Amino acid sequence: MTTTKPNMHAVAINPATWPRQTYFYYFTKIAPSGFSLTVNMDITATLAWTKxxxxxxxxxxxxxxxxxxxxxxEMRIGYLNDQLVTFDVLHPSYTILHANRTMANLWTTYDTDFETFYQHYLADQAEFSALPGPMPKTPQTPNLVNIGCLPGVHFSSYTPLPFKPLDSFFPIFQAGQFKKDADKTIMPLSITVNHATIDGDHLSRFFNELQSCWEQPTQYLA
Incomplete structure (x- = not known):
């Protein structure tokens, strides 16, 4: 099967005019840092829609x-040919579990239309999910974002620990096991970010907007 070519278009960032430049320099050269935030998301409406x-x-x-x-x-900033850029889109990279309990990493080409994206997702599952190894589908683009899930545990905090400096400023997402709370279904979601490009205010707005998405699935998925 032919893989849909992913959009990897990006716009170069000019340090001389970039409003974030002083913060980027500070958080990459003087005080390199990042942080994680885990929030409980109410996915009741969207889960019902999927069923x-x-x-x-x-x-x-x-x-x-x-x-x-x-x-x-601010969440789509990365490097392309050693140039700091803002990508138009990021394509989700995620893990699957083999029958022998080993994991593998897949990615799917993002599309603005959900049904088109869903068919891409199903095609990737059919073609690559049974193949052995940690990376059965070779990455073909630099703008892949980790959007993971730990369905076996409901956590209150999750922080990935890289053992070498990262060359990416994309956020890292990790969802956890669903949990019933009265008539609601709650899913923990952790986002880990590099402070060079993302502040707490950015994360606050992202979480609030994502919660709105969960509450109005037909607006985004139908």
């Missing part, structure tokens, strides 16, 4: 996060 439409929730999760990222340029 009613017989759609896999993980695909909806990947799509909604990727779609919201298109409205947050």
């Amino acid at each position: 009613a439409h017989h759609v896999k929730f993980n695909a909806v999760y990947l799509y909604l996060v990727s779609r919201l990222l298109t409205t947050h340029p």
